[in-house]
Amino acid sequence: MAAKETEKMTIEQVADALGVSKTTVSRALSGKGRISEETRAKIYAYMGRTRSEPTLAQSGEKLRTNNIAMIVPQRFIALDLPFLRKCMGGICTMADQRGYDLMLCYSSNTEYPQLQRQLANHKVDGVILTYAMADDPCIDLLRQYETPFVLIGRSEDKTIPQADNDQVAAACEMTRILLQLGAKRIALLVGSTIYAVNTDRTRGYLRGFAEFGVPVDQRLVHSGVESSGQTIDALEAALEQKADCILCGDDEIAFEVMRELRMRHILVPNDMRVASLYDSSMLASITPSVSAVQYDAEQLGKTACRMLLDRLAGKETVMRQLEGYQVILRDSTKWMERSRNIK
DSSP states (O other), rough: OOOTTEEEEHHHHHHHHOOHHHHHHHHHHOOOOOOOOOHHHHHHHHHHHHTTTTTTSHHHHHHHHOEEEEEGGGGGGSOOOHHHHHHHHHHHHHHHTTTOOOEEEEEOOOHHHHHHHHTTOOOEEEEEEOOTTTTHHHHHHHHHHOOOOEEESSSSSSTTTTTEEHHHHHHHHHHHHHTTTTTSEEEEOOOOOTTTHHHHHHHHHHHHHHHHHHOOOOOEEEOOOOSHHHHHHHHHHHHTTTSSSESSSSSHHHHHHHEEEEETOTTTTTTOOEEEOOOHHHHHSSSSSOOOEOHHHHHHHHHHHHHHHHHHOOOOOOOOOEEEEEEEEEEGGGGHHHOOOOO
8 A cells, every 4th residue: 555755644554554553553653662673674664665654643543652741941940949850850760660751841931832842743642740820821732732731730720630749738737836836927928829839838828827716917928029139028028017937938938038037137046937838958958957848749740740641541540639748847946846835
């Protein structure tokens, strides 16, 4: 069965012509899976003779590449983010166990040219998004190409498969502990609320106050803290509002707060207590060490990857999988620990 120079052939047509299975043709073209060199050469020779090109659009199934993509925001490239590195390690481990390779795609908040090329050229079977942003155009792009994907984080869209840490519960527990330890005016400093993680941490902070039965002074809530200057401005405002504890949305904010308090000769924990809703080795190693919420980023990456690969294999999966956390109390709240027993 010869094909014209401009004619597209389906994988099924190539398989029928050569008397082999569609899986064999798919493996030969993708370079994945076990197949003899003799069979691979026969398939390529046939396609060369007929000048044919397999088309996915006309075949009954998509050609497997055994590649998955991980989307990383471009602005994160210059940052040292242990969370993403550990997530990637977990994804790579799980992907390798299941016979898949991982590709990285960098993106801005609104443009995904690298991902679009990979989707258009059928380079990946599925995608893992490493952050959740409100009205993310990447979701529309993935749906346009009917590409399976899993989100690391939370989305209000319940049709999106999601793997996340329980950010709300973690922030709530940390806030309750700080209140139990004697803090009365806890200032919250978090990043932009276009990211679901910051929205969830704020919700947890507010829930902690509600569960403890005390009102929240909204003047102590500072969001959109994305730079060193914004951190200093938010800290200045918190000090003016007589905050006795600074609860930081992440380790970068906490590190900047600790540095600024030191420059102002404000002693931690004697004069001000500090805690973070995300832990890192940086917070454990500075003096005084900072109390923080600890997550297993590698396990989260494994969970997200397993969810995606199960979907690719046609298995039923849960739409939302939550991983746990641990609150680690260190020196930055030790004065409070001596003054009040946890209930």
